[in-house]
Amino acid sequence: MANVIPPDASPTEKFEDLTWLFTCDSRNRGLIRQGFDEAALLWKAVKVSSGNILEVGRNFAGSTVLLAAAAANREVYSIDNRSHEDTACKNYLARPENKHRVHLLVTDSREPLPNLSFGLLFIDGDHSFEGVLADVLAHWMSLQPHGGNLALAAFHDALPNDNFKWRDADRRMNHFWTRVKNKFRKRQKPEVAPDYAPGVLRVCDELVRQGAAKKWRSASSMLVLQKLTDIPQHFDRTARENFQSQ
Ligand SMILES: C[S@@+](CC[C@H](N)C(=O)[O-])C[C@H]1O[C@@H](n2cnc3c(N)ncnc32)[C@H](O)[C@@H]1O
Structure with missing residues (x-):
């Protein structure tokens, strides 16, 4: 069984610690564009942090609902450059207990x-x-x-993972045809759809390499970093140089 992590014997485990009981992959995605284990890790990150929450990229607003539900009474700021929320999510966020503290910014x-x-x-x-x-x-x-809690930054699509393995398992013919067509293409297409975004990982690696963060936890493509310091001087220049040299 893929992605199964042996259980931790901690007596304080909660439901969100039990994702190893499930098969977690992209088939779990719905209004929230995450696997069950990724969403559980985001939930845990909310629980061990305090203060306002900032979401970058909400799409249907499924992840905004998750953040708002996990962070009762906290302010949630969500940025997207378009308003594309699903009605069910919008209604949830418009409930009296949410509407004054959840800010859907476009x-x-x-x-x-x-x-x-x-x-x-x-x-x-x-x-x-x-x-x-x-x-x-x-x-x-x-x-x-x-409030003495960790400052955390969660990045989705940051790590290689098995989210799409199930889908690609039955697509040997598609891979074969992509390979054949690639011989005649100027720009080749990947035989297997990418499971994560290397640019996200490179920025996370750079934060760790330059001492601004350390890894807190990960699940499938979700990587959560703990902030250690502000961004060092010339962070972006060094990050770009390293990115271009690899
Ligand atoms: C992968 S989706 C977010 C999925 C959502 N977080 C979830 O878990 O269900 C990415 C979103 O980022 C938004 N986006 C992309 N570039 C952006 C930018 N420069 N500023 C604001 N939003 C952006 C897109 O419009 C899209 O809705």
């Missing part, structure tokens, strides 16, 4: 939100190297530990 995530600080960032917007780098540069400064 703007470019590369712009910082002035005068706000956050205990948790969830970055799931533009997955290109430059896109993630811009999001980190815009919001890392406003990520601060609150």
Whole structure:
């Protein structure tokens, strides 16, 4: 069975610690564009942090619902450059207990939100190297530990994973035809759809390499970093140089 992590014997385990009981992959995706284990890790990141939450990229707003549900009474700021929320999610977020504290912003995530600080960032917007780098540069400064808790940044699509293995298992003929067609193409297509975005991982690696963060936890493609320091000087220049040299 893929992705099964041996159970931890901790007596304080909660439902969200038991994802190893399930088969978790892209088939779990619905209004939230995450596997069950990824969403459980995001839930845990909310629970061990405090203060405001910033989401970059909400799409149908399934992840906004999850953040709002996990973070009762906390302010949730969600940025997307288009308003594309599913009606069920929108209705959930418009309930009296949510509507004054959940802020659905339609703007470019590369712009910082002035005068706000956050205990948790969830970055799931533009997955290109430059896109993630811009999001980190815009919001890392406003990520601060609150109430003695960890300051965490969760990145979706950051790690290689088995999310799409089930789908590709039955597509040997498709792979074969892609391989044949690639012989005649100027720009080759991947035989197997990518399961993560290398640009996201490169920015995360750079945060760790330059001492601004350390790994907290991961599940499938979701990587959660703990902030250690603000962005070092010349972070973006060094990150770009390293990205281009590899
Ligand atoms: C993968 S989806 C988010 C999925 C959602 N977090 C979930 O888990 O269900 C990415 C979203 O990022 C948004 N996005 C991409 N680039 C952006 C940018 N520069 N500023 C704001 N939103 C952006 C897209 O419109 C899209 O809705």
